[in-house]
Amino acid sequence: MEKNNAGIDIGGTNLRCGILGEGGTVKSRLSVSFPKSLNEAEKQVDFIIGNVKQFLSANEKYGVKSIGVGIAGQIDDKTGSVLFSPNLNWHEVPLKYILEKETGLDVYIANDLTAITFGEWKFGSGKGEDNIICIFVGTGIGSGIIIDGSLYSGCSNASGEIGHITIVSGGRKCTCGNYGCLEAYAGGLGIANIAKERAAADINGFKNIINAAGGGIDGISAETVADAYKAGDKKAAELIRETGVYLSDGVISAINLLNPCVIILGGGVIDGIPGLYDTVKNEVGKRALKASISKLRILKSGLGGEAGIIGAAGLAAMHAMHCL
Amino acid sequence: MEKNNAGIDIGGTNLRCGILGEGGTVKSRLSVSFPKSLNEAEKQVDFIIGNVKQFLSANEKYGVKSIGVGIAGQIDDKTGSVLFSPNLNWHEVPLKYILEKETGLDVYIANDLTAITFGEWKFGSGKGEDNIICIFVGTGIGSGIIIDGSLYSGCSNASGEIGHITIVSGGRKCTCGNYGCLEAYAGGLGIANIAKERAAADINGFKNIINAAGGGIDGISAETVADAYKAGDKKAAELIRETGVYLSDGVISAINLLNPCVIILGGGVIDGIPGLYDTVKNEVGKRALKASISKLRILKSGLGGEAGIIGAAGLAAMHAMHCL
Numbered sequence: 001m002e003k004n005n006a007g008i009d010i011g012g013t014n015l016r017c018g019i020l021g022e023g024g025t026v027k028s029r030l031s032v033s034f035p036k037s038l039n040e041a042e043k044q045v046d047f048i049i050g051n052v053k054q055f056l057s058a059n060e061k062y063g064v065k066s067i068g069v070g071i072a073g074q075i076d077d078k079t080g081s082v083l084f085s086p087n088l089n090w091h092e093v094p095l096k097y098i099l100e101k102e103t104g105l106d107v108y109i110a111n112d113l114t115a116i117t118f119g120e121w122k123f124g125s126g127k128g129e130d131n132i133i134c135i136f137v138g139t140g141i142g143s144g145i146i147i148d149g150s151l152y153s154g155c156s157n158a159s160g161e162i163g164h165i166t167i168v169s170g171g172r173k174c175t176c177g178n179y180g181c182l183e184a185y186a187g188g189l190g191i192a193n194i195a196k197e198r199a200a201a202d203i204n205g206f207k208n209i210i211n212a213a214g215g216g217i218d219g220i221s222a223e224t225v226a227d228a229y230k231a232g233d234k235k236a237a238e239l240i241r242e243t244g245v246y247l248s249d250g251v252i253s254a255i256n257l258l259n260p261c262v263i264i265l266g267g268g269v270i271d272g273i274p275g276l277y278d279t280v281k282n283e284v285g286k287r288a289l290k291a292s293i294s295k296l297r298i299l300k301s302g303l304g305g306e307a308g309i310i311g312a313a314g315l316a317a318m319h320a321m322h323c324l
Numbered sequence: 325m326e327k328n329n330a331g332i333d334i335g336g337t338n339l340r341c342g343i344l345g346e347g348g349t350v351k352s353r354l355s356v357s358f359p360k361s362l363n364e365a366e367k368q369v370d371f372i373i374g375n376v377k378q379f380l381s382a383n384e385k386y387g388v389k390s391i392g393v394g395i396a397g398q399i400d401d402k403t404g405s406v407l408f409s410p411n412l413n414w415h416e417v418p419l420k421y422i423l424e425k426e427t428g429l430d431v432y433i434a435n436d437l438t439a440i441t442f443g444e445w446k447f448g449s450g451k452g453e454d455n456i457i458c459i460f461v462g463t464g465i466g467s468g469i470i471i472d473g474s475l476y477s478g479c480s481n482a483s484g485e486i487g488h489i490t491i492v493s494g495g496r497k498c499t500c501g502n503y504g505c506l507e508a509y510a511g512g513l514g515i516a517n518i519a520k521e522r523a524a525a526d527i528n529g530f531k532n533i534i535n536a537a538g539g540g541i542d543g544i545s546a547e548t549v550a551d552a553y554k555a556g557d558k559k560a561a562e563l564i565r566e567t568g569v570y571l572s573d574g575v576i577s578a579i580n581l582l583n584p585c586v587i588i589l590g591g592g593v594i595d596g597i598p599g600l601y602d603t604v605k606n607e608v609g610k611r612a613l614k615a616s617i618s619k620l621r622i623l624k625s626g627l628g629g630e631a632g633i634i635g636a637a638g639l640a641a642m643h644a645m646h647c648l
Contacts, residue, residue, distance in 0.1 A: 025467060026432075067567060069437075070446045074615040083615070084615070099354040112618065126588025126610075131478065131479045145582075146474070147471045147476060148471070148474065148476065150472065151617075152471060152472065153583075154455065154583025154584070154616075155455045155585035155619045155620065156581040156582050156583060156615060156616070156618045157583075158613065158615040158616045159581070159582055159583040160578040160581065160583075161583075161613055161615075161616060162580075162581050164491070164535055164577075164580040164613055165576075165577035165578075165580055165581055166491050166573040166574075166577050167490050167491070167492075167493050167578060168492060168493050169491050169509075169569065169570060169573045170494050170569075176613055177611070178576070178611040178612075179611075180573070185493075200471060225390040245493065247493070248492060249490040249493045249504070250490075252489075252490060252502070253488075253489035253490050253577060254489075256485040256486075256488040256489055257483070257484065257486055257489055257578060257581070257582075258469075258476075258478060258483055258484060258486075258581075259477075259479050259481075259482040259483040259485075260478070260479055261479035265615045267366040287501070288498055288502075289482065289485055289488055291407070291408070291480065291485075292478075292480070292485060294480045294481045294482075295480045312524060314333075
């Protein structure tokens with residue numbers, strides 16, 4: 001029987017599982033949405049356990065030896081507990097303990113961006129590189145950092161929160177409580193909030209965006225802005241151009257501070273909004289310190305939506321000392 | 325005869341030399357100002373050579389084995405050449421080659437903040453710590469980074485440029501060519517520029533600051549703002565309060581991105597403006613991510629103005645494999 005590692009990606013809306021194959025391939029996969037009725041941590045954990053067990057038994061032939069989990073939130077790296085997950089509203093959930101008890105397998109819990117970054121580093125766009133910042137833009141913005149050939153987790157396992165660097169001093173209020181954070185301007189939620197405010201003040205000018213959102217301002221999201229933009233809407237184009245500049249402010253800050261060899265850009269907002277990646281590349285070339293970009297490459301995610309599964313399984317393999 | 329290491333700190337206005345003693349002490353020191361007539365790299369290098377040779381021969385009894393140099397600018401870590409030093413307007417100066425030829429000693433060249441950070445890490449406020457960001461605020465703002473117990477130099481030896489992270493998107497033009505950089509707001513030059521602009525628009529309101537500057541707007545500097553503040557001037561107090569918030573924006577950004585264990589704050593602006601350190605401490609406590617500061621300590625520089633000499637000598641000792 002083969003010896004394999006499974007990866008689990010717990011997002012705010014979806015649960016995804018996969019078996020890591022050779023060279024970063026995924027052999028078998030499962031993707032399910034959290035039912036909206038599951039609004040308590042206990043029920044969500046039960047839902048996760050049920051699906052993971054089903055996935056494992058459907059893939060018994062792969063002989064899964066360990067499970068890696070990537071989840072948005074702060075992880076206690078000693079205990080594998082989820083200290084706080086804002087998306088799921090979890091507080092102090094002993095996820096490693098629960099999953100090990102339920103599956104009988106070794107379980108390793110990581111922050112979602114840590115898992116993604118590990119995946120991109122070992123199997124994706126960062127392969128063979130020693131100094132990487134991997135930035136994913138979705139509802140929020142997060143990053144993972146490889147420094148001198150090691151995953152850098154920080155003093156309390158909380159590094160990489162690039163979404164919460166200040167790009168507009170005293171600016172828009174962020175979900176974290178601070179003001180002017182990068183993700184309040186260039187994350188999916190930030191883009192949607194800015195579009196909603198502007199649409200409310202200029203319903204006629206924003207009619208294409210409002211129509212793309214089904215006719216109501218409340219329905220506006222980063223996706224509907226992207227849809228209006230693709231259909232040629234000028235207000236959407238203006239907003240997306242600004243988003244690109246804001247995102248570049250954050251990326252340039254990280255480049256000037258850390259002088260990485262590679263920046264990897266990924267996530268739903270990067271994948272879903274055409275031109276955003278090119279804007280960042282251009283702005284970095286124009287505005288970052290010349291000394292900081294002399295060897296820099298800016299790349300798109302190589303693993304896309306499966307980076308989380310692949311990276312989590314890879315981390316589990318590394319920590320359980322099973323071969324990668 | 326003893327075996328010692330010398331440190332040289334080449335600033336924009338002063339040249340300082342010292343012999344590193346045990347535990348980060350300085351046994352003998354020399355500080356001279358660059359004559360203003362020396363406005364070419366060649367003449368400045370001659371001035372440096374002359375003074376270093378004199379310093380070494382006056383301290384012959386210490387048996388100096390190697391020399392470390394800290395200089396503001398970008399260093400080629402392979403050749404020890406100064407690729408570019410904005411303060412001195414040096415381009416491609418082979419400083420290591422020249423100093424080794426002239427002194428017959430091993431010479432190690434480092435960026436000034438790299439030297440300072442190494443000094444603070446080995447002998448100052450960062451002693452025993454593995455994850456440190458050491459931020460010095462003078463005319464500009466720079467930092468050095470210790471990651472997991474190693475000095476982090478980046479992909480092209482250019483890491484730590486915290487002065488050039490964006491805190492005001494599209495804001496004040498910075499000397500680097502970009503807009504909205506931290507040092508354009510909270511560095512000594514930035515503070516002076518903001519004060520000059522405000523004074524020009526409100527001569528009466530700024531009369532105390534103008535008086536502290538000798539009666540002319542052109543004479544306003546961060547020091548004269550600090551002097552007016554200490555004498556109770558309200559406009560100066562307002563400006564310094566804002567400076568503290570801007571500086572905090574940058575420090576918080578670095579904390580959220582890198583989750584260090586220790587932040588060290590030093591340099592002329594921190595030492596010269598009362599309350600700035602406390603403002604940063606308070607703002608970080610209020611506005612940084614809770615997960616990022618759970619183990620964080622914010623400390624003042626332990627070595628003060630001698631951090632550069634001590635760190636440069638320490639780096640030389642480490643690289644020449646002489647005992648520290």
